[in-house]
Amino acid sequence: xxxxxxxxxxxxxRDAGKNVLFTTFLIDQHDRIKARExxxxxxxxxxxxxxSLNVRYPxxxxxxxxxxxxxxxxxxxxTIQPPKELVxxxxxxxxxxxxxxxxxxxxxxxxxxxxAVVYEVAAELREFLHNWTSVVDETVGFxxxxxxxxxxxxxxxxxxxxxEAPEYAIIGDEDPEFINxxxxxxxxxxxxxxxxxxxxxxxxxxxxxxxxxxxxxxxxDDKLPNAHNLASQDxxxxxxxxxxxxxxxxxxxxxxxxxxxxxxxxRHFTVTQRMLENMFSQSDRLxxxxxxxxxxAFFIPAKSLLARIADGDLFPVDYPDE
Numbered sequence: 177x178x179x180x181x182x183x184x185x186x187x188x189x190r191d192a193g194k195n196v197l198f199t200t201f202l203i204d205q206h207d208r209i210k211a212r213e214x215x216x217x218x219x220x221x222x223x224x225x226x227x228s229l230n231v232r233y234p235x236x237x238x239x240x241x242x243x244x245x246x247x248x249x250x251x252x253x254x255t256i257q258p259p260k261e262l263v264x265x266x267x268x269x270x271x272x273x274x275x276x277x278x279x280x281x282x283x284x285x286x287x288x289x290x291x292a293v294v295y296e297v298a299a300e301l302r303e304f305l306h307n308w309t310s311v312v313d314e315t316v317g318f319x320x321x322x323x324x325x326x327x328x329x330x331x332x333x334x335x336x337x338x339x340e341a342p343e344y345a346i347i348g349d350e351d352p353e354f355i356n357x358x359x360x361x362x363x364x365x366x367x368x369x370x371x372x373x374x375x376x377x378x379x380x381x382x383x384x385x386x387x388x389x390x391x392x393x394x395x396x397d398d399k400l401p402n403a404h405n406l407a408s409q410d411x412x413x414x415x416x417x418x419x420x421x422x423x424x425x426x427x428x429x430x431x432x433x434x435x436x437x438x439x440x441x442x443r444h445f446t447v448t449q450r451m452l453e454n455m456f457s458q459s460d461r462l463x464x465x466x467x468x469x470x471x472x473a474f475f476i477p478a479k480s481l482l483a484r485i486a487d488g489d490l491f492p493v494d495y496p497d498e
């Protein structure tokens with residue numbers, strides 16, 4: 177039995193970071209050969225860039241995760257069977273609200289204690305991305321007071337942490353070709369903070385399912401039936417399944433824009449999918465104040481798989497439609 181090797185996994189099972197940059201790209205599909213050559217170069221330089229910045233600025237605690245969507249996989253590696261649960265995300269339609277699916281081929285999650293390091297990584301990687309991809313979303317996030325979400329509640333209290341986190345975030349021997357990888361789901365929300373802040377604190381607490389100040393969980397009888405920490409659970413087969421979730425605040429106060437960038441890393445994308453279906457089918461109370469505007473699923477390759485991509489091992493030698 178092949179064992180998970182955390183040294184081979186990208187940074188998907190630790191916290192979101194103090195200064196954060198999320199970027200989603202589309203691949204220019206007019207020249208597939210060029211895209212594959214560029215992907216090999218990028219895969220090679222990604223690890224080198226991260227290592228260099230960590231050596232130069234060790235206090236920054238730089239962490240990077242890179243992923244590919246299902247369409248990108250088919251474009252780049254058409255002869256290689258994709259990871260078992262890599263899919264093009266489809267909209268989740270509830271009675272009141274919909275989780276949209278939006279375009280996205282490649283994904284970067286960069287975070288560090290120092291925003292200058294985040295910027296430098298993104299700027300250096302742009303050299304290997306700009307002439308074969310286009311950016312469809314770039315979001316700068318930050319750690320809010322006391323690790324709270326932008327709506328004022330402490331985030332991540334029930335997240336798997338420490339040695340148990342990888343069990344929920346890292347693919348194991350159920351898909352041995354892609355062991356040490358992960359599935360990411362990225363979803364950007366905007367919030368109506370004026371309406372949210374007009375709620376009494378007790379009503380906010382019932383909507384979330386926790387006390388705002390102490391972060392203690394409410395008794396179930398004190399929560400709304402569609403409280404966020406009830407509606408967003410996956411209790412398939414009577415067992416609570418978890419992912420490593422991170423809610424990153426972002427905002428533009430001068431324009432009155434405030435939101436959350438949700439990133440969830442999972443061993444099984446089906447767990448994330450069920451969580452979304454539960455949230456939207458039950459009309460999670462938080463959705464009355466939160467509008468999802470993006471939705472993408474990605475596979476986060478193991479470092480060893482990125483090395484094989486850099487060496488060209490996954491690209492087709494001859495392919496009939498090219």
